[in-house]
Amino acid sequence: MAMEAYSSQSSDTVHTDVLTQARIACYKARDAFYACLEKESNKKPTEIASVGLLYPVECKKNREAYVKQCRPTWVKHFDRQHCAKKRVQRLLDDNESRRGPLSLPQPYTFKPPCSS
Numbered sequence: 001m002a003m004e005a006y007s008s009q010s011s012d013t014v015h016t017d018v019l020t021q022a023r024i025a026c027y028k029a030r031d032a033f034y035a036c037l038e039k040e041s042n043k044k045p046t047e048i049a050s051v052g053l054l055y056p057v058e059c060k061k062n063r064e065a066y067v068k069q070c071r072p073t074w075v076k077h078f079d080r081q082h083c084a085k086k087r088v089q090r091l092l093d094d095n096e097s098r099r100g101p102l103s104l105p106q107p108y109t110f111k112p113p114c115s116s
Contacts, residue, residue: 026070030078033062037082053079 036059045054047063055063067075 022069026066026074029062029066029069033059033066034082036062049079050076051079051083053083 033055037055040056040058043056043058045056047055047057047060049055049063070078
């Protein structure tokens with residue numbers, strides 16, 4: 001009997017307008033947080049986010065809104081994307097010694113000691 005009451009309450013309709021509005025709100029909160037990161041990039045990052053992302057305390061309110069508006073898996077995904085983009089940008093934009101492909105060490109050939 002309880003199962004019948006539960007099944008009659010749930011509907012199979014998907015409210016796409018609600019999903020779209022939630023996604024747009026998430027994107028706006030994400031963009032505001034990353035804009036704050038760019039604006040406050042000269043400040044020392046003291047707060048810890050997911051996947052090792054550090055951010056300054058001035059962006060804490062934006063981060064809270066971002067985490068509140070977005071699903072945790074989305075937050076983790078966007079943070080990873082941001083970190084990867086920054087890593088590539090740092091390699092491309094930094095001084096001459098770090099541009100281009102990484103120089104790999106020469107292969108080492110093992111030579112056994114001479115035996116007499």
